[in-house]
Amino acid sequence: MDKGIWREKYDKNGFAAFPCPKCGTGKLRRVKDRTFEQWKSEADADPTYTEGKFACFLECTAGHCKAVAVMSGLAVSVYEPYIDPDGKQQMDENIYFHPRNMLPGAQVIAVPNKTPKAVAAEISKSFGLIWTDRSSAANKLRNAVEEIxxxxxxxxxxxxxxxxxxxxxxxxxxKKQMLHHDTLVALKDVGNTGSHETELPLKDLLDAYDILEDALEDIYGGRRARLQGIRDRLTKKKGKAP
Structure with missing residues (x-):
């Protein structure tokens, strides 16, 4: 997974492209002419800082897909200092979007095709909660552990x-020496933490996705078996050498 694209806020002019939940190969990119902002208007407000709301459409870049998603949340306009080419400090407006909802949720990690439906369903449910309710997202990953x-x-x-x-x-x-037992225990603990804390840190949730994706590749993606096959083949070739 690319952890760098999952953030608390995004620069309006540097918006991330998210993995498409429909095709899994394309990227959901913000449609600039279908982005809407609404700003608060207060007479005594700080002129360098304004809050509002935003909503935008995102469309998959894959020609065969063209899936559409909708994102909304908090918009913030803030004047920030910068140094111009003459070495003088200037102020410039920057607009940041803080997502709160995305429907459908972007595909945070890849889920192998052979993953059981009950497992994949819980993981998929968690995707739509990464900004809405991270603690609930962690609980969905815990549910996935139960199904595994x-x-x-x-x-x-x-x-x-x-x-x-x-x-x-x-x-x-x-006792059964199940693959990635330690990963499953860690995901259980993260889910428990999410149940008892008001808000799970984004970093912790992303780390949970990271280790889950690694485990799924071995358990259902066939990676470990494939690599073992390569090791066996190379070992046999070495044994035949004079």
Missing amino acids: LVDHGVPKLTIKGGFIPLAKRLEEAE
Whole structure:
């Protein structure tokens, strides 16, 4: 994943391009002539700082896709100092967009095609929450961990229908030497943190996505098996050398 594109705010003139949630290959770019701003008007307001709202459309750059998304949030106009070519300090207006909602949510990480639907669904739900409610997004990733365990034969319920705590189920997964057990534990902890804190830091959520994407590539993307196949092939070739 490209962590650099996920920020708390964006310069209006340097807006990021987000991975398209529909095709997964194109980029959602802001449509400049379909961007709308509404500013507060207060007589005694600070002339160097103004708040307002923004809404904009984003369109996928892939010719075969052309998916459309809508983003809205807080707009801020602020006059900031800069040094001109003559070495003199000047003031210039900069406008920043602070996203609060995006529909549909951009694809934060790649999800392999062979990922079970229940796992992929929870991850997909989290994408739309990255600016709206990061704590809830972390909880969706925790839910994905639960579904990954189910897919690997570690059930949520006992034979009598009682709920098995996730921590206990992860202990069972460790006994089975499940791939990326440590990653699943970390995602569980991030989800728990999100449940008990008012707002999860963006950095923590992005780190959670980062390690999840790495785990998915090994568990469902076939990366580990592919690399092991390469190692086996090269080892056999070395064994045949005179």
